[in-house]
Amino acid sequence: MAATLQGATPVPPDAPASVVVAIDGPSGTGKSSTSKAVAAKLGLSYLDTGAQYRAITWWMLTNGVDVDDAGAVAAASGKPVIVSGTDPSAPTITADGADASGPIRTPEVTAAVSAVSAVPEVRAAITALQRDIAAEAARTTAGIVVEGRDIGTTVLPDADLKIFLTASPEARAARRGGELKARPGDAGVDLEATREALLRRDAADSSRKTSPLAKAGDAVEVDTTDLTLEQVIECVVTLIEDKRRTA
Ligand SMILES: Nc1ncnc2c1ncn2[C@@H]1O[C@H](COP(=O)(O)OP(=O)(O)OP(=O)(O)O)[C@@H](O)[C@H]1O
C-alpha cells in the first residue's frame, strides 16, 4: 500500500516542533468533527483512519471478496492501494485510484467494516500506512491529528498528546439520528435501532483480538455527552496548546 501526503501545509524553517495528536473513542463521540476542526484551526494535517478501513472494506465488497471469510480478506489485504488526503478542509480517500469518499459511508460498508478491520493482515497493512503518513506529516508539516480506535494504544504509542472521547449511547444515537434525518427520504429515524447499531459496532471493535478499541493509559478522557461540538473543539485546542507550551 502507498502512503501519500496530500494537501499538506508546508512548515516554515523557524516553526516550532511538529505535534502528533491521537484522538480515539467509540462511534459517534465526535472524533472526526473535532479532529478536522482542530487540525484546520491549528494548521495541522488530519488523518481519518476509519475512512481507510472503510475504503479497504468497500474495495473488498466491490471486488467480490467474501468479507465474512477472514482467510479471503487476509489474502486480499495487500492488494488495494489506499491513498488518504490529509488536508482537514478537504480530506480525500481513494482505493486503486477510485474516489471512495461517498461509497464508504453506505450502510453496506458500515455493516461490514468491523469484520474486515478485525483481520490481523488488514490491520498490519493499514497500520503501516498510517505510521508512514504520520511520520511524513511530522517531518514536513506543523503536525497531524490522527483519529481512530487504536491510535494511542498501537499505531502511535509515542504521540505527543492522546485524547479519548466518550459520550453516552443516547447522545451518540441522537447525533447520528440528526445526520440521517438530514438526508432526503430519511424522515423517520429509529433512535433505538441507531443506538443498538452503534453499540454492536463498539462491541465488535472493542472485543477483537488484534488492537481493539481502547483508551491508552496516558490518554486524556473527554466526556462529550453534555458538550457542544464547539466546546469539545475548544477543549482539544487548549490541550494541544498547553502541550506545545510545556514541550
Ligand atoms: N459534542 C457534540 N454535540 C453535538 N453533536 C455532535 C458533537 N460532536 C459531534 N457531533 C455530531 O455527531 C455526529 C457524529 O460525529 P462524528 O462523525 O465526528 O463522530 P465519530 O466519533 O467520528 O464517529 P464514527 O467513529 O462513527 O465515524 C456528527 O453529525 C457531528 O456533527
Ligand SMILES: Nc1ccn([C@@H]2O[C@H](COP(=O)(O)O)[C@@H](O)[C@H]2O)c(=O)n1
Ligand atoms: N483506528 C481504527 C479506525 C477505525 N476502525 C474500524 O473502522 C470502522 C469505521 O470507523 P469510523 O470511525 O469511520 O466509523 C470502525 O467501526 C472500526 O471497525 C478501526 O478498527 N481502527
